[in-house]
Amino acid sequence: MTTRHVDAVDHIPSRRDPADIGRAHDTGLVATGLYHAHQRLTVLDLDSFAIAPGDRHAVIGPNGAGKSTLLNLLAGSTRAQTGTITYQGQTITRRGAAWRARAGIGRTFQHPTVYPGLTVLDCVRMGGWHHRRNPDRVPLELLELVGLTGHADYPATTLSHGHRRMLDLAVALAGQPRVLLLDEPAAGLTDTDLTRLLDILGTLPGWMAVILVEHHMDVVAALADWITVLHHGRRHLDGPADHVRADPTVRTLHLDSAEAGHAARP
Amino acid sequence: MDTYLIPGLDGIAYGLLLAIAAAGLTLAFGAGGVLNLAHGTLIAAGGYVAATTSTGTWPSLAAAVTAATVVGAAGGGVLAAATARLRGRGHLDQALLTFGIALIGADLLTTVFGADIRRPRLPAALDTTLTIAGHPYPADRLAALTAAVIITTIGYAVLHRTRAGRLIRATVDDRHMVAGIGVNPRAVDTTVLVVSGALAGLAGALCTPILGVGPATAPTTLLLSLVIVVCGGLGSVPGAVVAAIGVGLVQTIGVITIPALAPYLLLSAMALLLLTRRRPLPGMPG
Amino acid sequence: MTARLPLPHRWDDLRRWVPWLLPLGAATTLAAASDGYWPATVARMLPLALLAVSVATVTGAAGLPTLGQVAPYAAGAYTTARLAMAGHTLAPVHLTAAALAGAFTAGLLGMLLVRHRGTVVLMLSLAVAELTTITATQWRTVSGGTDGLAGIPAPHLLPGTPPLTADRPVLLYATAVTVAATAATMLLLHRHHLLLTAVRGNETRAAASGHPVTTYLWLVHTGAGAIAGTAGALLIHTHRWITPADVGFDTAALALLAAVIGGTHSPPGAAVAAVLVLGVRDVAAADWPGHAPLLLGALFVAAVYLLPGGLTAALTRLRAEIRRVRATRRPEPLPAASRRTS
Numbered sequence: 001m002t003t004r005h006v007d008a009v010d011h012i013p014s015r016r017d018p019a020d021i022g023r024a025h026d027t028g029l030v031a032t033g034l035y036h037a038h039q040r041l042t043v044l045d046l047d048s049f050a051i052a053p054g055d056r057h058a059v060i061g062p063n064g065a066g067k068s069t070l071l072n073l074l075a076g077s078t079r080a081q082t083g084t085i086t087y088q089g090q091t092i093t094r095r096g097a098a099w100r101a102r103a104g105i106g107r108t109f110q111h112p113t114v115y116p117g118l119t120v121l122d123c124v125r126m127g128g129w130h131h132r133r134n135p136d137r138v139p140l141e142l143l144e145l146v147g148l149t150g151h152a153d154y155p156a157t158t159l160s161h162g163h164r165r166m167l168d169l170a171v172a173l174a175g176q177p178r179v180l181l182l183d184e185p186a187a188g189l190t191d192t193d194l195t196r197l198l199d200i201l202g203t204l205p206g207w208m209a210v211i212l213v214e215h216h217m218d219v220v221a222a223l224a225d226w227i228t229v230l231h232h233g234r235r236h237l238d239g240p241a242d243h244v245r246a247d248p249t250v251r252t253l254h255l256d257s258a259e260a261g262h263a264a265r266p
Numbered sequence: 267m268d269t270y271l272i273p274g275l276d277g278i279a280y281g282l283l284l285a286i287a288a289a290g291l292t293l294a295f296g297a298g299g300v301l302n303l304a305h306g307t308l309i310a311a312g313g314y315v316a317a318t319t320s321t322g323t324w325p326s327l328a329a330a331v332t333a334a335t336v337v338g339a340a341g342g343g344v345l346a347a348a349t350a351r352l353r354g355r356g357h358l359d360q361a362l363l364t365f366g367i368a369l370i371g372a373d374l375l376t377t378v379f380g381a382d383i384r385r386p387r388l389p390a391a392l393d394t395t396l397t398i399a400g401h402p403y404p405a406d407r408l409a410a411l412t413a414a415v416i417i418t419t420i421g422y423a424v425l426h427r428t429r430a431g432r433l434i435r436a437t438v439d440d441r442h443m444v445a446g447i448g449v450n451p452r453a454v455d456t457t458v459l460v461v462s463g464a465l466a467g468l469a470g471a472l473c474t475p476i477l478g479v480g481p482a483t484a485p486t487t488l489l490l491s492l493v494i495v496v497c498g499g500l501g502s503v504p505g506a507v508v509a510a511i512g513v514g515l516v517q518t519i520g521v522i523t524i525p526a527l528a529p530y531l532l533l534s535a536m537a538l539l540l541l542t543r544r545r546p547l548p549g550m551p552g
Numbered sequence: 553m554t555a556r557l558p559l560p561h562r563w564d565d566l567r568r569w570v571p572w573l574l575p576l577g578a579a580t581t582l583a584a585a586s587d588g589y590w591p592a593t594v595a596r597m598l599p600l601a602l603l604a605v606s607v608a609t610v611t612g613a614a615g616l617p618t619l620g621q622v623a624p625y626a627a628g629a630y631t632t633a634r635l636a637m638a639g640h641t642l643a644p645v646h647l648t649a650a651a652l653a654g655a656f657t658a659g660l661l662g663m664l665l666v667r668h669r670g671t672v673v674l675m676l677s678l679a680v681a682e683l684t685t686i687t688a689t690q691w692r693t694v695s696g697g698t699d700g701l702a703g704i705p706a707p708h709l710l711p712g713t714p715p716l717t718a719d720r721p722v723l724l725y726a727t728a729v730t731v732a733a734t735a736a737t738m739l740l741l742h743r744h745h746l747l748l749t750a751v752r753g754n755e756t757r758a759a760a761s762g763h764p765v766t767t768y769l770w771l772v773h774t775g776a777g778a779i780a781g782t783a784g785a786l787l788i789h790t791h792r793w794i795t796p797a798d799v800g801f802d803t804a805a806l807a808l809l810a811a812v813i814g815g816t817h818s819p820p821g822a823a824v825a826a827v828l829v830l831g832v833r834d835v836a837a838a839d840w841p842g843h844a845p846l847l848l849g850a851l852f853v854a855a856v857y858l859l860p861g862g863l864t865a866a867l868t869r870l871r872a873e874i875r876r877v878r879a880t881r882r883p884e885p886l887p888a889a890s891r892r893t894s
Contacts, residue, residue, distance in 0.1 A: 101762035116753040126750045127761045301671040357671045358617050366852025373846035492675050529686050533679045
């Protein structure tokens with residue numbers, strides 16, 4: 001399989017089955033013609049990206065490949081300069097992050113921040129905004145899922161980094177998203193936390209679509225059924241998970257970033 | 267046509283001088299992280315010092331402008347010292363502190379200099395009217411305009427052509443990053459406020475021939491500087507200059523022709539620009 | 553594990569406000585009991601106290617420091633004045649109309665202000681304060697120009713009751729309105745305490761969870777505008793005259809100062825602080841006339857330096873300090889539950 005020179009203007013086509021893309025158009029999240037530049041530097045240039053309910057889609061690539069930008073554009077926290085984003089057939093390009101979250105697109109953050117001044121339980125309560133009249137059942141169950149039950153009544157700011165990631169995940173899940181965007185959930189986690197993360201990701205319901213941006217290949221291997229590789233903002237390769245993981249060019253790209261990831265770990 | 271010529275000239279000169287002052291405000295906010303609500307007071311202080319020091323001779327004029335600049339710089343130093351202790355407490359507390367200092371300063375200025383509008387005594391050569399291309403221009407306005415143009419050009423050259431200027435622009439864009447290249451943030455904060463104060467004092471001095479200086483100078487120039495900073499933004503000195511000239515013209519011609527609407531014009535422009543703006547203002551979180 | 557966890561911290565924010573009832577009650581009782589000077593003087597301070605409550609609400613609960621609440625204040629005041637001068641003198645009508653006018657004004661201005669944060673809001677609100685005076689001066693048909701309006705008829709509490717002109721009834725009425733409005737503010741803010749704290753603390757995460765942050769802030773701003781409008785009505789009811797200077801920058805600065813001194817997260821603290829500041833100013837005005845800005849500025853500087861978080865935070869720190877001192881005196885170790893912060 002030849003690797004196309006990444007500076008070519010033509011987009012490397014996605015290998016997704018047209019039937020799957022059609023399904024995504026009706027029931028999932030589809031982005032077309034996404035182009036995002038920052039002061040004349042192309043950050044992202046993706047002709048299409050589609051995810052349907054139940055998909056487990058990983059986006060990998062070296063640092064600066066545009067992965068977080070893609071996530072931010074899909075989540076609505078970054079305004080799309082060009083292109084269209086549709087969700088369940090409805091165009092949502094101009095909609096902000098809050099609207100998309102209420103529509104069912106949830107996310108975690110690369111640098112998990114908590115709500116200062118709130119307890120851990122209150123943070124999760126805030127995540128399920130539309131469950132205001134619900135009892136505490138859902139937040140407490142989520143805390144148990146992420147292993148923070150003992151911390152429920154403590155200020156959220158007292159949590160360690162790994163626990164903050166878990167809390168961020170619980171907060172995202174509290175919104176009962178239909179599409180979950182995970183931004184490097186494994187970064188900086190200890191092995192224990194990593195195991196717990198993999199367990200949690202394994203329990204996610206089958207109807208939930210998950211887009212995972214990640215450097216940690218173990219997490220990608222455990223979760224993803226489809227991988228897109230980004231490089232310099234463009235699609236370098238995509239395909240079924242084991243296919244992409246076996247590709248030698250991806251190994252080279254990824255070896256660099258994996259080393260960088262290990263170096264960055266405390 | 268002639269009725270608008272002098273106010274028009276006034277407007278451009280006033281605008282450019284405000285641009286100089288507004289540059290100081292942006293500098294203080296972007297690079298120093300302080301919203302300096304005492305900025306207008308520093309401008310007024312410069313104006314008062316200049317108006318009382320200039321006695322009609324050229325040396326006294328030079329002394330007046332220098333004294334105003336020094337007083338402004340000293341004021342900036344006081345503000346730097348005062349806000350230094352509040353570094354960790356956030357923008358609001360610092361802004362409120364400068365607000366309190368502005369109130370104190372306003373009272374002190376009125377106590378020392380009285381409540382009348384002061385104008386400087388200029389050398390006889392500047393007290394005349396020149397005729398250029400058949401139109402009369404007051405020489406003092408021309409002098410102020412010339413000074414403003416020279417200072418603005420020098421400022422632009424420094425900012426965009428020298429290494430120091432690039433450093434200043436970088437600091438305004440991202441204060442914390444600059445610390446990463448070995449620049450002491452506290453030294454930056456102090457320097458920035460002192461320079462900002464000097465610019466304010468200088469601008470205040472040069473404005474006195476045009477509009478005089480009085481109790482209303484401090485709040486008016488503060489507000490106008492804020493409008494210029496918001497409308498022009500930084501990163502584009504031309505943008506700030508255009509906004510400043512617009513503001514100056516509204517304040518001079520607008521006040522004559524549409525006095526009732528003039529204040530709303532400026533503030534509506536500012537509101538409109540803020541509503542449609544995509545990029546956040548420098549130094550402020552989006 | 554589905555048991556409901558205990559929530560001891562829930563009522564903390566309300567409990568913090570209880571200490572303010574004491575000086576408030578004392579001040580009112582003293583004023584009502586004495587003769588001559590005091591009832592009228594204290595009554596005239598209450599409109600600013602309620603305005604300070606409004607400013608504290610926006611600055612504290614919404615996290616938007618503002619000098620712009622004088623706009624709804626002016627709207628409420630001039631609505632009341634015009635209604636009274638047109639022959640409609642029922643106090644409840646004034647209060648309702650003023651609150652609506654204030655809410656409407658704050659709602660309009662809020663559409664610009666709540667899109668921004670921090671010191672940009674302070675800047676914009678400064679412009680709003682200036683514009684309020686300018687509008688009041690220029691809109692002569694409503695405001696009477698720079699001379700203002702005087703001899704505004706006194707309000708009636710109910711149809712058929714005598715007008716509120718005597719000092720003591722006016723004081724009691726103004727106190728009742730101020731306390732009621734402040735209590736309503738406190739209750740509403742408490743009910744949404746969790747939401748507002750979260751939104752202030754981490755807006756991005758809140759938005760990513762679906763919360764319409766700007767809408768929440770707009771609602772707080774508009775509600776605070778209703779309070780400010782009510783304060784404007786009280787201004788007319790206690791003074792019965794008004795000039796554009798009453799609704800300008802100086803008033804805005806006073807209200808912000810009171811909010812800062814009282815603690816921006818404590819509306820009743822702001823009210824009490826307003827009365828304190830005005831008291832100090834009146835005393836100073838007698839001894840050093842014409843230097844009110846100096847005093848105000850000095851108070852601002854002192855408040856920012858010496859009272860981070862205002863008097864409320866200082867009191868909380870004091871209580872925590874007392875508790876700590878008491879705890880170190882105890883011989884036995886503390887139970888594990890005390891590890892949790894209150």
